[in-house]
Amino acid sequence: MLNSATPDVVAALxxxxPxxxxxxxxAKYLEEPRGRYVGQGVVVAPADTAEVAAVVKFCSENALAVVPYAGGTGLVGGQIMEDGIVPIVLSMERMTQIRDVFPSENVLVCDAGCILADVQNAAAEVDRLFPLSLASEGSARIxxxxxxxxxxxxxxxxGNARAQVLGLEVVTAQGEVLNGLTRLRKDNTGYDLRDLMIGSEGSLGIITAAALKLVPQPSAEGTAMMVVPSPIAALDLLxxxxxxxxxxISAFELIGRQGLEFLxxxxxxxxxxxxxxPDWCVLIDLGLPAGLDPQAALENLFVEASEAGIVTDGVIAQSQQQRHDFWNIRESIPAANKRIGSVSSHDISVPLSKIADYxxxxxxxxxNIADFRVNCFGHLGDGNLHFNVFPAKGKSRSDYEHLRGDVKKCVHDLVHKYNGSVSAEHGVGRLKVEDLERYSDPVKLQMMRAIKDALDPKGIMNPGAVLRAR
Amino acid sequence: MLNSATPDVVAALxxxxPxxxxxxxxAKYLEEPRGRYVGQGVVVAPADTAEVAAVVKFCSENALAVVPYAGGTGLVGGQIMEDGIVPIVLSMERMTQIRDVFPSENVLVCDAGCILADVQNAAAEVDRLFPLSLASEGSARIxxxxxxxxxxxxxxxxGNARAQVLGLEVVTAQGEVLNGLTRLRKDNTGYDLRDLMIGSEGSLGIITAAALKLVPQPSAEGTAMMVVPSPIAALDLLxxxxxxxxxxISAFELIGRQGLEFLxxxxxxxxxxxxxxPDWCVLIDLGLPAGLDPQAALENLFVEASEAGIVTDGVIAQSQQQRHDFWNIRESIPAANKRIGSVSSHDISVPLSKIADYxxxxxxxxxNIADFRVNCFGHLGDGNLHFNVFPAKGKSRSDYEHLRGDVKKCVHDLVHKYNGSVSAEHGVGRLKVEDLERYSDPVKLQMMRAIKDALDPKGIMNPGAVLRAR
Known part of the structure; x- marks a missing residue:
């Protein structure tokens, strides 16, 4: 049993x-971006890894829950503990140092509190690219x-975030420091604790620093939007x-008519x-090495794809401004979605060859459930779509409140049928714990529980995230 | 305590x-390639995953050790249990089916007993590349x-093997089947059991099948050997x-004079x-997309590098035969090493910028220890060198027998000083358990032990590999 962070406990901490x-x-630490989760907690902001370790050690000794808090941009409630006891919320906001950059090794080592955009900029300063890129990069922390x-x-x-990491420094659930901040490309000495921590959403320990992989900057970039007759054609084009x-090919994003109409x-x-x-179009981004011209590559692709009947119209960006404009369309869709107000949003993936059927x-x-508008868009190249369900025109979210569960189940059941994932990139957090229980292999859940109990036997690390608290 | 696979137990199994x-x-299952380990065991070859699961379940219920056996090409004794009780050796040799190929998804699903070369060929048949490639590819199993x-x-x-995998099917230490054979590129639903199993050397479970990533075949390939004045120059060239x-750049291999002299x-x-x-040369392999000419790229690189003084001579392969000849030099070095007979061989990595100093x-x-010949060669681009120590000319291994421990410690201590790895790619097996204990972060070892005990509480899976048996 865990204890609440009562005033007495806080005084002792x-x-x-000192x-x-x-x-x-x-307040801002206790509410997630869309207001779906409102929590409680005593917020602390350690200055460094040693202080993180000391806080967790205190929490372990006093059976207090620890909720790690980075940028607060997560969409599944992983950073918010709503019910029950009052946890210690451990914010990484003061740990924002780029510790070291090794351009000749293509490595950057930084504190876990660094904001993604700052890491991208630090890489650009040494003529390298840190390729992780997403809408919240101005506030999300490493x-x-x-x-x-x-x-x-x-x-x-x-690849995803996991693929960008060489090593991690982690504070364990016992408040010890795992010194795994390696810059090695190859190291086969024991179990892969790094990748176990990545994606564990603070439920096994707290990442305090990372050695990140950089890549060469592409020599030239190009962007196009092409109209495709169907998602199948989009896959053929890919x-x-x-x-x-x-x-x-750096990015290959699907955009449907619904998204443009929402805009x-x-x-x-x-x-x-x-x-x-158009019913469907794709946004294609290229980054090519020296000697290759992205404009020419996109033109050739357009001609060939047109002849094959898988592209019916297209426009290739002629300037940086136009590239920015194209990307702005894609990146504005989530904001439009938010204004329309979804009945239920989904972050799904299915095997690539099943996407069109899906x-x-x-x-x-x-x-068959009701009249909806579906905005289906996203990372087609990864088999990852945001399949978001909205009220029919003229209706509002509240008209569908009673159907939300049915909608989610309808979308996720079909994902399961196609051996897909009900959380392709957003994680499990607290929002999808039940989905995980419903759709995951039971052996996987048993193994996860065994690992959780082994590494965090008191259950203090982000209780209720990923796995049900007990 | 584990039991031996006595005749009575075997009869019961x-x-x-039936x-x-x-x-x-x-005999061949009980001796590793270089004859350093000779073991014992009762060898079984299950027909399919269900039979693997049944064998492991029997072993779990009867407290028998299970040693998974794939191609038998490992160099660290992971496939051989020398001492103590008699284990069940579980050979994957009958599970050799390519289960499915999905060219449009760039995915191939196969049994764990498939030989690497067969997987490479199956990928080539659909005009794709399975890029894992190593000397033992004709006999090593997935x-x-x-x-x-x-x-x-x-x-x-x-990337290494881990980077080529989307999903795994695994038989757990309890004889259950983890159905993780996903073809998804993105799936953030829970802990990364896949990457935990990869690299665990059979000590947490048995991989029975894998969904592997394929990549496009390069449009054109090219190979060159260039002479560099020093390892630093080689890194500048890279x-x-x-x-x-x-x-x-598909490969960037360092070859030293000693290796050529051994040949x-x-x-x-x-x-x-x-x-x-030459004192040092590098073997460079390129695989380029359409529109780029590898010959031209290598020529341009040679000219520019010559002008910068980091390359003094070079030859670009003009035919497939010549490419093969160049690679043959690199790939023949291990055989020459074996004939010379090393005092101690090492598979090390250090941060890229430290290699030349190392x-x-x-x-x-x-x-300072004695007169040796050092053959230092390998995967320079990964920071991974084979740093192998041989008798001085005219002397033999036996002259140095008493120094073997000192040599290994000398090499590994320096690796540790430079925050490197004493097993970059060969793994820990039984050979390097003590090194792992000596050089690893103690918190890492604690966490590994906790995970081992959680997933294999009876300690039946490959006892003594990676972690000491107890």
């Missing part, structure tokens, strides 16, 4: 660690991005592009690349 | 699983390659090549690319 900073104005194994826009080319351009309806105002909204069948199944 | 195949002629997180020649570009050619001395006979043996300092430190 403060006495034990330099520890407590944050009194704690520790949270790694704890949730974040995805984003460049996964197709560079396949054609991969066989012509190889690893040079018309509620903004933000963006440049429209086509006169009328989209058709998913819409049909939903139509 | 046979009675419980269809299970026992292999009587078991299960063993993944259990040991094998490295090899293309890690620089494609850096220059990466900034000019980006991700197109002269004991064969095998190979083409010599340079009139006199080579100099390592040789100096060894010279």
């Amino acid at each position: 403060s006495a034990a660690l 330099s520890l900073r407590f944050i009194d104005d704690n 520790g949270g991005l790694l704890a949730t194994n974040a995805g984003g826009l460049n996964v197709l080319r560079y 396949s054609m592009a991969q066989s012509r351009i190889g690893e040079g 018309d309806e509620v903004g933000p105002d963006v440049v429209k690349p086509f006169e009328t909204h 989209i058709v069948e998913g819409r049909n199944n939903l139509a | 046979s009675a419980a699983l 269809s299970l195949r026992f292999i009587d002629d078991n 299960g063993g390659l993944l259990a040991t997180n094998a490295g090899g020649l293309n890690v620089l570009r494609y 850096s220059m090549a990466q900034s000019r050619i980006g991700e197109g 002269d001395e004991v064969g095998p006979d190979v083409v010599k690319p340079f009139e006199t043996h 080579i100099v300092e390592g040789r100096n430190n060894l010279a």
Whole structure:
């Protein structure tokens, strides 16, 4: 049984660690971005790894819950403990040092509190790219991005967050420091604790620093939007592009008519690349090595794909401004979604060859429940779509409140049928614990529970995230 | 306490699983390639995953040790249990089916007993590349390659074995089947059991099948050998090549004079690319997308590197035969090493920027012990060198028998000083358990032990591999 962080306990923590900073104005730490979770907690902001370790050690000794808090941008409630006892919320906001950059090794070592955009900039300063990129990069912090194994826009080319990491420093549930901050590309000495921590959402320990992989900056970049007659055609286009351009495709995003109509309806105002909204289009980003011209590659692809009938229209960005405009369309869709207000949002993946079937069948199944608008968009190249369900025009969320559970189940059951994932990139947090129990292999759940109990026997680390608290 | 697989126990196993195949002629399963380990065991070859699970369940219920056996090519004794009780050796040799190939998804699903070369060929048949490549590819099996997180020649570009896997099917220490054979590129639902199993060397469970990532075949390939004045120059050349050619560099191997001299001395006979043996040269392999010419890229690199003084001579392969000849030099070095007979061999990695210092300092430190020949070669681009120590000319291994421990300690202590790894790609097995205890972070060892005890509480899975048996 865990204890609440009562005033007496807090006084004892403060006495034990006199330099520890407590944050009194704690409202922002206790509510997630969309307001779906509102929690409680005593917020502390340690100055360094040693202080993180000391706080966790105190919590372990006093059976207090620890909720790690990075940028607070997570969408599944991993950073918020709503019910029951009052936890210690451990914010990484003061640990924001880029500890070291090794350009010749393509490595950057930083504190877990660094904001992603700052890491990207530090890499750019030495003419390297840190390829993790997502909408919240201006506020998301490295520790949270790694704890949730974040995805984003460049996964197709560079992999998800896990693939960007060489080593981690972690404070364990006992308040000890795992010194795993290696810069090695190859190290086969024992179990892969790094990848176990990545994606464990603070439930096994707290990531305090990371050695991150950098990559060469592409020599030249190019962007195009192409109209495709169907998601199947989009996949054919991806396949054609991969066989012509190889690893040079940095992003391949699907955008449906619904997303563009939402932008018309509620903004933000963006440049429209086509006169009328196509049913489906894709946003393609290339980053090529010296000697290859992205414009020419996109033109060749367009010509060949047009001849094959898998592209019906297209526009290639002619300037950095136009590249920015195209990307702005894609990146504005989540804001439009938020304004429209979804009945239920989903972050799903299915095997690539099943995506087109999934989209058709998913819409049909939903139509059997009620009249909805579906905005299906996202990282097609990764098999990862945001399949978000909205009220029919003229109706509001509240009209569908009673159907929310049915909608979610409808979408997720179909994902399960296709051997997909009900959380492709957002993680489990507290929102999807039940989904995990419903859809996961029971042996996987048993093994996860065994690992949780082994590494955090008192159950103090982010209780209720990923696995049910007990 | 575990029990021996006595004749009575074997009779009971046979009675419980009448269809299970026992292999009587078991000598080859009980000795590792270099003859350093000789073991004991009752060898069985299950037909499928269900039979693997049934065998392990029987072993769990009867407290028998299970030693998984794939291709038997491991170099650290992971596949051999020498002392104490008689284990069940579980050979994957009958599970060799390519279960499915999904070219449009770039995925291949196969049994763990498939030989690597067969998987490479199955990928080539659908115009894809399975990039894992190493000397033993004609006999190494997928299960063993993944259990040991094998490295090899293309890690620089494609990562090690872990990076080639999407999903795994695993038989747990309880004889249950973890159905993790996903083809998804993104799936953030829970702890990363896949990467925990990969590299655990059969000590947490048995990999029975894998969903592997394929990549596009490069459009054109090219190979060159270039003479460099020093390892530092080789690293500068790598850096220059990466900034000019980006991700197109498939391999970047360092070869020292000693390796070439060994080839002269004991064969095998190979083409010599340079009139006199250079102190250092590198073997560079490119695989480029359409529109780029590897010959031209290598020529440009050679010219620019020559002007910068980091390359003094070079030859670019003009035919497939010549490419093969160049690679043959590199791939013949291990055979020559074996004929010379090392005092002690090492599979080390250090941070890339420390490699040149390591080579100099390592040789100096060894010279303080005795007169040796050092053959230092390997995967420079990954920071991974094979730093192998041989008798001085005219002397034999036996002259140095008493120094073997000192040599190993000398090499490994320096690796530790530079925050390197004493097993970059070969794993821990039984050979390096003591090294792991000596050099690893104690918190890491505690966590590994906790995970081992949680997932294999009876300690039946490959006892003594990775962690000491108890």
